[in-house]
Amino acid sequence: MPSDLKVDVLVVGAGPAGLAAAEVASAQGARVLVVERMPSIARKLLMAGKSGLNITKDASVDHVIEACGRPWLAPMLRAFGPQEVQDWMRGLGQEIFTGSSGRVFPVAMKASPLVRAWAKRLEDQGVQLWTRAVWQGFDVPVLTEDGPRQVIAKSTIFAMGGASWARLGSDGAWAKTFQAEGIDLAPFQPANMGFDLRWSEPMLRHAGTPVKAVRVMAAGAEVSGEFVITERGIEGSAIYAISAAVREAMGTDGLAISLDLAPDRSLDALTGRLSRPRGKMSQSNYLRKATGLQGVKMALLREGGPLPQEARALAERIKAVPLMLRATRPLDEAISVAGGVTEMALDRDLSLRARPGVFCAGEMLDWEAPTGGYLLTACLATGRWAGAAAARFAAKST
Template sequence: MQTSPDTPALVIGGGPAGLMAADTLLSAGHRVLLAEAKPSLGRKFLMAGKSGLNLTRAQPFGPFLAAYGGAEAALRPMLSAFTPGAVQGWAEGLGQTTFTGSTGRVFPEVMKASPLLRAWLARLDGMGLERHTRWRWTGWDGGACRFDTPEGLRHITAGVTVLALGGASWAKLGSDGAWADILAREGVALAPFRPANAGLCVAWSEHMRPHFGAPLKNVAFRAGTLVSRGEAVISARGLEGGGLYPLSPALRDGAALEIDLAPDLSLEELTARLSRPRGKQSLSNHLRKVLKLSPAVRALLMEYARPLPDAPEALARRIKALAVPHDGLRPMDEAISTAGGVPFAALDEALMLRARPGTYCAGEMIDWEAPTGGYLLTACLATGLWAGRHAVQRLETR
């Protein structure tokens, strides 16, 4: 005789992907138990929103999708079902008015993550979400999920389960990748975790010390075939910032870094400016006046281009492609996100694990990566919605 499960739907992980899956199941009228290992929900979400919560990116869908690189084809159905416009509508449905910045980044007007999370949890609680914190999932015993809880060992059976356990960065906030061993024991062949959206290790000379903390603005970064226009910060350990993060895949694989210090000028225009008579001015003052290079940019040029060529065209070429030696990305736990995890080959089109029918995956635990700027959160929400919808279908057809 078959016994009823403890809950129709179990969601493990209380970040954006897990909450979206829970929301979808609850909205369809199914009872949901959500288990989170940390003392509170959405800890990484709140941390990411401390400097301004970037919800999504308002841009044509083709370029938006291209930001996901090798996972573009696999994520297309999910992102088509929950577009950047849908993300804005979802946030505004929770009472958070949004605005779009000059670069297309979309933010809530309050800029913070906490009001959005509070409104979302209030909505979920109002629909009857049963949530437990400090419940750490430790695997399966037969058909039951096993949890270490403050009250001791618990076993939960469910009609469907959604795993939304995050990647392997920011372990103190819950994304520790410890689930990988559990899935590996189930025969899931995982892609190794690797840092993404991480700072770059650069061994500066003492000459650069006065510029630690200074931004590099109006520059373009190149590594391999990847190019990014944006801002980065000179830190004691190297370079970090949104302008550099899109190059993580190439830099992680050992590609050299080049910086165009004057991306708005062609080589010919730059050469013409450098050919102007400088009189008794020092070359540094000449560069400052004719190119408007900031002190930090000039310092970077002096760090890696000395002795500077006297010929204007040769100097222009150096400025347009300044080679910056580096020692690779910062360690994984210092990265904003990770590549690796559950490959799409281990999942069916519904994001259900082939090795565990009835168990779905969502969010950063799946093997995809994207730069910061709204892409990460959008894909977490979209995969959570997709997994939740298919979990609903399974419940309602069985």
């Protein structure tokens, strides 16, 4: 077996939280080793960047804290919030812009230039990186391509992700090891996920089609935006925005939601247009001319059952098309997860109460947030917070 390696800070996991932790700890002079079981770093971040990397939200810190739903994350987000994320991006040579919804993107729209610049900074700061290196448990050698390596670290930061997109590195397998140590965990649940629906055959022909300019209402929540029809149900930004509320309200028989297919028109205005004589027009043509509904929206309208003939009732249907969600999509398909290491298991530095000097960050922690830049902001913030605390702990252990 190769000789033991001694470091100040061991970081397990090379996603956004782990890399952020390594960056801050090494900048404070700590000798840092990052171990990553996948062949390369930041694989989930790179996948997210394929459709345009939404790095943060140009919003107040208070808004971001509220979106993350865990007040105990507030100190971390106040220390590294949306403005700090943008400054950090610029510091890595990445030009950014803010979209109309307040979402912040790199001009390149991809994650790869950011990851390359970040990796170069870490290398310049002396951070060591082992890929294809598997953490096997507390006080157990790291399994590397060259065999087991014993790493002796003054402090350790775990940033191994949640339990979604296992093929990119975060499978949640660490949870069993943590539970065996008596560390308090909240069960994993899917977050920012799609839902199953039993579509009719005509509706299945629209699989892959986006539904734009729609309001989704469910479980006391509502959001305007767009989503996508899938063969199994629905997914997309408007669905993700209410997914937590739907998940919590869903029973064994599913949950009824409704769609407003004409959110920019009032019920009275629709009723007025639908009260006009139909003449010789077909119902579909009449509805298209009177309401503008066609294509996938027309299909959704019919999915709600036989169409009422009376104008007011038909307008009410357009403003509230009923759909029955059957179940959430599987955990591994979710963009993110709820659950993980609880607030009770941690001190204010994100160190495990059961193991002082061992810190956790990112999606391993029990929090969730909607898409739109909140997820990455909180991962970076908690990673940096843990990195600074781990470096301080290591310095005191010298």
